[in-house]
Amino acid sequence: MGRNGEPRPGHQSRKKGVACSRSFSAGISFNYRVVLCRTTVYKSKRWHPKGLFLEKSLSELINELLFGHKEGIRTLKIQLNCPGFDVEEAIGRGQEDSYNSTKKEFMRVVKECRKKHIKANSGGILAMDFTIETVRGGDCEQMGRDDNSVLLF
Numbered sequence: 001m002g003r004n005g006e007p008r009p010g011h012q013s014r015k016k017g018v019a020c021s022r023s024f025s026a027g028i029s030f031n032y033r034v035v036l037c038r039t040t041v042y043k044s045k046r047w048h049p050k051g052l053f054l055e056k057s058l059s060e061l062i063n064e065l066l067f068g069h070k071e072g073i074r075t076l077k078i079q080l081n082c083p084g085f086d087v088e089e090a091i092g093r094g095q096e097d098s099y100n101s102t103k104k105e106f107m108r109v110v111k112e113c114r115k116k117h118i119k120a121n122s123g124g125i126l127a128m129d130f131t132i133e134t135v136r137g138g139d140c141e142q143m144g145r146d147d148n149s150v151l152l153f
Helices: 058-064 096-119
Strands: 028-037 043-047 073-082 085-092 126-136
Touching: 058 073, 058 096, 073 096, 085 096, 096 126
Parallel strands: 028 126
Antiparallel strands: 028 043, 073 085, 073 126
């Protein structure tokens, strides 16, 4: 901050408690995919968040994802894969505190994976894959019997 509480030129402010992924974007490819269906044929589709993933609330994320029947979503399953790491989190609808904890864990993993990538002097782009899918009412085996109740992104 400058003398009068104004931001210094070139200084970016962040929301308190939310890590900004822009500082990590150099040399990292964040690949987002939503699962459309896991029945008869596995289907998924690439997705690009509007803005920064880590700055979204759970409700903003659900509203942004392209799928029908949003009111039937009970849980979002989000998985982050990068070399040496595989993190999967299940977040119940409306559980913003749990989602915030998940975002902190993802940021920790991104930092650790990036450190290992740099230390190994791997060069090139570090790929980090996010997979997002829904769980709707009932258990997964039950849902697998009916395409209309499963993972509609």
